[in-house]
Amino acid sequence: MTDQPADLLQRWVTTQAGDAAPWVTDQLATLAQGAAERDLHIFLGLAPRKLGKSDLVLSPADRAAADAAHAGWEPQGWSIDGAARVLGLLRFKAQRPFAQVFKDLRRTADAGEMIALYRGLPLYPEPETLDFEVGEGLRSNLKPVFEAIAHRNPFPRDHFDQHRWNHMILKALFVGSDLGPITGLKDRANPELARILVDYAQERWAAGRPVSEELWIPVRPFADAPEIRSRLDRARAEGHLEEALQ
Structure with a gap:
């Protein structure tokens, strides 16, 4: 019991x-x-x-x-x-x-x-x-x-x-604050959040600031969506992404 x-x-x-x-x-x-x-x-x-x-x-x-x-x-x-x-x-x-x-x-x-x-x-x-x-x-x-x-x-x-x-x-x-300890971070991933996080990452890169690798945890399930994929490909070409989404 x-x-x-x-x-x-x-x-x-x-x-x-x-x-x-x-x-x-x-x-x-x-x-x-x-x-x-x-x-x-x-x-x-x-x-x-x-x-x-x-x-x-x-x-x-x-x-x-x-x-x-x-x-x-x-x-x-x-x-x-x-x-x-x-x-x-x-x-x-x-x-x-x-x-x-x-x-x-x-x-x-x-x-x-x-x-x-x-x-x-x-x-x-x-x-x-x-x-x-x-x-x-x-x-x-x-x-x-x-x-x-x-x-x-x-x-x-x-x-x-x-x-x-x-x-x-x-x-x-x-x-x-770290994202890793958030309960359900993977389970509650959603397309809107993925877009928000990519926007956030682009703003950080434009300001010359680093992006936490944990940010990509809820983005990965939607990385192949056309809108997100095109933006990530551009970011990778500009040298901002390395292995984060592999």
């Missing part, structure tokens, strides 16, 4: 929590029994002090269990306090729609809290109601907050329409 994400998180957090494990267990039980939102805020605020901020320790079996619980979920790189915050949200028995709770938390969150909130996106209930809050995260000027959505997070792959997906890929390039 496959474990639920919240059960996995609770096992990992309490195992690593040491002397704070009873506190975590008691707090989560309270949150699951209809506690006030104030109690949720207190738990989220105390998590770093009680648990520290070290990386969540995961074995290969743990990572496989995460993917089995939710396809594409990659919690490696999470901190223990960040994992506890997501766990608190999953255990909390809210008296109002989850999106409203999430909205209030995001508005008062510092950068570390926002990173944790957005990393938990694939696990939350009613994902379709989080559209606006996800958009706010994508517009963030803080690269780590943007990457909490874009990197190792299956939520964009599973829920973004093509326009928002393409915009996220382009923004990743503009802010100097």
Whole structure:
């Protein structure tokens, strides 16, 4: 039987929590029994002090269990306090729609809290109601907050329409974020994105700037389309392309 994400998180957090494990267990039980939102805020605020901020320790079996619980979920790189915050949200028995709770938390969150909130996106209930809050995260000027959505997070792959997906890929390039860690980068490749990325590459070349080799990952499936092929052939003739599309 496959474990639920919240059960996995609770096992990992309490195992690593040491002397704070009873506190975590008691707090989560309270949150699951209809506690006030104030109690949720207190738990989220105390998590770093009680648990520290070290990386969540995961074995290969743990990572496989995460993917089995939710396809594409990659919690490696999470901190223990960040994992506890997501766990608190999953255990909390809210008296109002989850999106409203999430909205209030995001508005008062510092950068570390926002990173944790957005990393938990694939696990939350009613994902379709989080559209606006996800958009706010994508517009963030803080690269780590943007990457909490874009990197190792299956939520964009599973829920973004093509326009928002393409915009996220382009923004990743503009802010100097790697494309490789984006879940679904190959699966969500599309002709419009390929054209956008070739335009971007041409602008970079015209300005004498390099182009990331990762840019070609979502372009390759459409490299033989006449419009794109002609432009790539010209770029290759001008010495801009070497083996990137081979």
